[in-house]
Amino acid sequence: MYYRKSGKVGVNDPSGEDNKGQLRELVDGDIAPGLIGYLDGRPVGWISLGPRGDYLKLRRSPVMKPVDDADVWSIVCTYVDKAHRGLGAQRRLLSAAIDFARDNGVRMLEAYPVDKPERSHDDFMFFGSRSLYERAGFTEVVRRSPTRVVMRRRLRPSRRQTSQQPMTRLDSG
Secondary structure (H helix, E strand, C coil): CHHHCCCCCCCCCCCHHHHHHHHHHHHHCCCCCEEEEEECCEEEEEEEEEEHHHCHHHHHCCCCCCCCCCCCEEEEEEEECHHHCCCCHHHHHHHHHHHHHHHCCCCEEEECCECCCCCCCHHHCCCCEHHHHHHCCCEEEEEEECCEEEEEEECCCCCCCCCCCCEEECCCC
16 A cells, blocks of 8 residues: 555554555455465465556656656566465466456556665565566666666557456466
8 A cells, every 4th residue: 555645654654454444445446456366275475556646656756756658557566475485476476467457458567676686685575576577578668776677568458358356376276
């Protein structure tokens, strides 16, 4: 919910219950604020995406402010449980997010990954890495920080339009 709010909201503010309620309101209002990845029936990851305009914090961000007036969906957060990292779950979540966006008529996805030579602490990788997005067909649009880039991927129209489904399975069954 952090990027959906405007004004000064610290990432460590004790607003967890309020955020849960607001997230529940989005889902109850038929807005899928992201996708949950399951492995063997258990949630192991999350990716948050939606229309750029839904993320009020992006408007004034020095790094993530609008590049242009293109109609884009933003990916603002991706997370995989520590016990399931290194198994390709994040890559599969991103692939599912691309499919979900395409199935919902999106033509341009935008992300704001970390791009630096040394490894970052896992706590700071909720934007994902540049290499994750490059492997998924995203290209750099602008660099406003030595360690962060804005990347985009153009999507071709879906052959099928599906209803919003805010979950994806990461296992083969």
